Amino acid sequence: MSGGHFDYQQYKLREIAESIFGIIEAQKHPTNDRYFYSKKTLKEFKKAYRLLRLAEIYADRIDWLVCGDDGEDTFQELLKEELDKFNQKTL
Numbered sequence: 253m254s255g256g257h258f259d260y261q262q263y264k265l266r267e268i269a270e271s272i273f274g275i276i277e278a279q280k281h282p283t284n285d286r287y288f289y290s291k292k293t294l295k296e297f298k299k300a301y302r303l304l305r306l307a308e309i310y311a312d313r314i315d316w317l318v319c320g321d322d323g324e325d326t327f328q329e330l331l332k333e334e335l336d337k338f339n340q341k342t343l
């Protein structure tokens with residue numbers, strides 16, 4: 253695995269985002285009484301999920317750049333690819 257400038261902490265952002273996503277998904281099951289949040293609150297959860305995932309993507313690409321694994325052109329290219337891919341499948 254390459255990178256390491258941020259001591260791979262960017263992956264913690266994904267863990268938090270996925271946990272929030274799990275809470276959002278749990279709301280879709282009426283028999284689940286573990287969580288119950290208003291639509292307004294869930295809208296904010298969705299924003300948080302999206303922002304955390306974007307932060308992870310940026311941190312990961314910057315990590316590879318500053319560690320010398322990618323050059324600036326590759327950084328720009330891969331960042332765009334990953335953002336486009338994420339935006340196509342996001343909530």
